[in-house]
Amino acid sequence: MSAEPHAGTYAHEAVLPHPHPVPEAAPPAARELVAKHREALDEALAAVTSRGYLSRYPESPSPRVYGEGAAEAGEQAFEGHLTRDFAELDDQPATDGRVGDEVSPYGPTLRITYPHQDVEGLMAAAQHAIPAWRDAGAEVRAAVCVDAVDRIHARSFEMAHAVMHTSGQPFVMSFQAAGPHAQDRALEAIAYALFEQRRVPSSVVWEKPAKGEPVRMTKDYRVVPRGVALVIGCNTFPTWNSYPGLFASLATGNAVVVKPHPRAVLPLAISVAAIREALRAAGFDPDLVTLAPEADGEGLAKTLALHPAVKVIDYTGGPTFGNWLEREAGAAGKAVYTEKAGVNTVVIDSIPDLRGALGNLAFSFTLYSGQMCTTPQNVYVPRAGVDTDEGHVSFDELGEKLAAAIGRLTGDDAKAVELLGATVNDGVRERAAGLAALASSAGGRVVVDSRQVAHPRYPDAVVRTPGLVALDVTAESTYSQECFGPVAFLVATDSTEQSLATFRDTVREHGAMTAAVYSTSEQVLDDARDAAADAGVALSENLNGQVFVNQTAAFSDFHGTGANPAANAAYTDGAFVASRFRVVTSRRHT
C-alpha cells in the first residue's frame, strides 16, 4: 500500500534514532502491531527526516486501487448513518443525552444524533485510561496509532461522503483531503512523535571518570504525557485539520477528547469510533479517545479548554476564539496549537508561463469555492502590468485573463460543481453575493462577479464561482482582512518592490498560511524568499502545473509555520510534538 520513500538530497538512512524496547507488560495484541507496522513507521520516519515524497494512503478513488464495490459500500455506510443514532459510540463513558443537528451544505438534513458527554465523567475516564497507555511506551503507541489510521483508511469512501455533506467539499476533493491526505498527515504526526520520544534513550549507563574506579550510574528515562489533550475540530476540514494534533497527542501518551464543530460531527464520530476500536483491539482502554459533541449554544469548547485536566489543545477555526484560546489557555500553562486565518498572497512580477500560471491560479481560486485556509486572496500586480512569455500584459488584461481561466473551469455547471462544492455557511454566501458593494466601498471594481451555479443533483446547495475584485494598493483596510470564501483581490501596486513590501508587512501583521510568487527574475525570486522569511510564510514559486499553492504534501511541505499570526504551529515539525510529553528520570548507582 505504501510507496517508496524518496531521499532527495538527504541521506536519511543515517539519521534515525533507535527504537525503544517494547515493555514486557504491553498487551500481546499491541506487541504484534509493533512488528506489523515497523516497516510503515520506518518509512515514515525516513520521510519526515528527508522530507521527501511519501504517501501510505493512495489518493486516487479508483476501483483499481480500492477494489470494485468499495465506493458503493462506502456510500451505503454513509447512508446507513442518516436519520439514526450514531451507535458506534454508545460505549462512551459519560453519556448524559444525545445531540446533533447537522445539515448538509448540499441541502439534506442528516438527522444523526451523537452521545453527549458529562464533562467531569469524561475527564475522569480519560485520566483513568492514561497510565497503562503511558507505560506501554512509544513503540507500542505508534503502532497502535498506525493501526487506528489504517482502520480509518478502510472507511475512506464513507468518510468522503461524511465530509462532503458536512463541509460542502466536492466529492473527489472530500475523498482525497478528508481521506488519504488526512491519513498521511496523521502518519506524519505519529512519526514525528515517535522520533521525538526515541531521541531520549530508555536507559543509559553513565560513567564518569574519577580517581580509581569511575562513577557508574544507570539512568532510566520515562516518557510521561501531559494529561488530557483537547482537539477542537472545524467545519471545513474536520479530519485533515484534526488528525495531526489528535495523533501527536495520542502517540505521546495523552488521552484525547475530540470536540467536533457542531456542523461537522459525523467525520470525527467515524474517526473516533475507528480509533476506539483500534485501542480496544490492542488491549487498551478505548476511553483514551472520546468524542464530545456539544448541545446547541453550550459553549463546550471553552469549558473543556479551561478544565484543569486538559493540558494540550489543538484548534482550527476563526481567529476570535483562536486568540481567546491562545490567551486564556496559554495563560493557564496549557500547550496550545492554533490555526486561524490570514491573508494569503500572490506576488506577480513577471510570468514565465502565462497559460500555465493562469490555469494554476484559477484552479486555486476555484477549488472548494476558495473556502480553504490556504486559498490565495491578495494578488499584487504592478499597475503597469507584467511581462510574460506571451508578451506584456496590462493590469486590466491580466484580470480579464484570470477571469477567463476561471470561466473555463466553471462555465459548465455540472462540471463546475465537482470543483466548487457547496458554500459552507451564510457568511460565505453573503460575501460572495456582495462583491459589487465591496468593490464600490473600497474604490475598486468587480473584474468578474461570483456566479451562482445550479447544482444538478442538489437544488438546495448554494454553489458559487470565485469572483475577482480589482483594488488599489491604498485600499489596505479591505485587502488586509481575511475575506473567507470565493473572493480574491487583484491589487494594483506601484512596483514589484512595493508588492513585496506590502506582502511582508500585511502577512507580519495579519498572518498568512500560503504565499506565491511569479517572476522570471532570479533577483526578484530571491527578494521574494527574503520577504517570505521575514513574513514567516512558505512560498511557492512559478507554479504552473498540477501542484497548487493551496495544497501541501504530507511529510514534505509544512502546513503553516507558526511564524506569523495565522497559526502558532506547523504540521508537522519538532515544535508541534516536543511539548506534548515530558521525560522523568530515575537514576541509581550501577
Added chain:
Amino acid sequence: MSAEPHAGTYAHEAVLPHPHPVPEAAPPAARELVAKHREALDEALAAVTSRGYLSRYPESPSPRVYGEGAAEAGEQAFEGHLTRDFAELDDQPATDGRVGDEVSPYGPTLRITYPHQDVEGLMAAAQHAIPAWRDAGAEVRAAVCVDAVDRIHARSFEMAHAVMHTSGQPFVMSFQAAGPHAQDRALEAIAYALFEQRRVPSSVVWEKPAKGEPVRMTKDYRVVPRGVALVIGCNTFPTWNSYPGLFASLATGNAVVVKPHPRAVLPLAISVAAIREALRAAGFDPDLVTLAPEADGEGLAKTLALHPAVKVIDYTGGPTFGNWLEREAGAAGKAVYTEKAGVNTVVIDSIPDLRGALGNLAFSFTLYSGQMCTTPQNVYVPRAGVDTDEGHVSFDELGEKLAAAIGRLTGDDAKAVELLGATVNDGVRERAAGLAALASSAGGRVVVDSRQVAHPRYPDAVVRTPGLVALDVTAESTYSQECFGPVAFLVATDSTEQSLATFRDTVREHGAMTAAVYSTSEQVLDDARDAAADAGVALSENLNGQVFVNQTAAFSDFHGTGANPAANAAYTDGAFVASRFRVVTSRRHT
C-alpha cells in the same frame, strides 16, 4: 580539553542528522570556527543523544588542569572590576546611564557600575542584528556559540569570584557550578539547538510518482528565529541557570537580551562581554547579545517581557513573578520557559547503606546552606522508624544521626564555610534564625538548630548550617511550601505507602525539582518510580557516595522536567529548543 563521550547502552553513531551546508555568504572567520569546533559539536551531539557522560570543561580548579597562575590571574581580574565602571560593555547600543549596587553576601560592597540601556534603542539594535545571523545558518551559529563558551571558559576563575561575591556560593562550588558545569550546560543547549535545526534538511528534491513523468519539486527549508529572546537571571545561580536559555535562543538565530538579577550583575556582564567578543571576532553584530541591568525599583523585567519584539523568555526565580510571566507573556503568545520553586522530597523506606546515606544527605543539606533549587526539603520517614544495614533505626534516632552527620561536615568553622558559603538574603537569614518558632507553630520540634558560623575571612558574612525540624505528616501547611534556605523537615508518616502518596500529591500540587528514595525493597523502589512518574519529577535512588540529589550532570541528567509546577521546562530536551525557531519553505518545480 574535552573528554571522550561515552555511549552507554545506546549506539549513538547512527542517530545524528547530517550537517547543513555552510552558506557561502558566512563571514570567513565564522567558517573557520565551523571547522575548528566540528569535533566538539559532534561529541556534544552524540552525548545528547546517548545521554552518556561528557564534559568539555574540566571541573577541577587544579593548576595541573588550568595552569600555574590561572587562579591568581582570575582573582586579579575580578579585583580589577571592583570600584570601577564595567568598561567592556561600553559599546552597547543604547546606553543612557549607569547602574549597579551589588553587595557581596560575604560583606564587601562591589561598587561596580554597568551601562543602563534605553529599551527601545536596545530592541532596535537587537532586531537589526538578526538577519545576518539568521542567514548564517545553524552550523555557523553553533560554532560561534561554542567559541563564545570557550571565551567564557577562559575566564572561569574570574567568574568563580564574581559568582561567589554575588550569590554567596563557597569558592570551589562557585568555580564548578558557575564555571565548567554552567559551560557544559551551555554546550548541551547549543547541541540540542543544532540537532533540532539539522532535523529539517536545508533542501530536498521531492518526486511524486505520476502518469508519465513524475512531479519534481525542489524545496528549500530556511530556519528563521522567533525574534528577540529575553533571559532573566537569578541571584543564586546567575550563569548556570541563564546559559541554557541564552545559548538555545542564540544558536537558533534569535538576538538575546540578558536582564541580570540586580544583586548578581557581574557574572552575566562578564558572560555577555565574552559572547559579544566572540560575535565580533566571527564577523557578526555584537548587539545580538546585550546586557540590560536595571535601576533600583525599575521593574525592567516586566517592561522587557511585555515588549512586542520579545518572543522568547527564559526565567529562573521566585514563583510569584514566574507565574506572572507564564500567564501574561504566555497569553501574548511568547514562548516562556520558567524555573521557579518547589518542595524537593526524600522518601526513606529502609536504608541499604546507612553511613553512606547519612553522609550523602548531610552534604546535600549543607552545600551552599541549602540555597539550591534542588536541595531536599521534605524527608518522609515512617514514624515506626526504618530498617538499615546497621539494624532498625527509630524516627528520632534517624534525626539524631542526620544531625550528627551534618555536624561532622560543619563542626569546624573554617572548613564549614567552604561548603556553606554565605546566606544570600534576609529572607534566608530570617528563616534560618526562626526554626524554633516555626517548629512550635507547626506542632513539631527542632532536631538540630541552624547554627551561625563565623567566617574566618569575612566577618560580615552570615553563614548558617542546616537545621532539621521534625513534623508530623498532618502539618502539611508547613512542609508543602518551599522554605528556601538551610532548613529541612523530617516528616513522620504512618507508612512508606503514605510517604509515597504524600510525595506524589504535594509535588503534583506544589512542584519539585528533585526527589530521592531510600529502600532495600525492589517493590518500593518500583512504586517510588511510579509515584515520581505521576508527580513528574526525577528520582535518585539510594545515593550514598559522590553523586548528590541536588546535582545534575549536563548531557545526561535533565534539570527539571516541565511536568510539575516547579518548572515548565527542562535543561535540556527537544521541547526546550524546538519552539525557539520556525521553518519557512520555498518550493518550485525542478
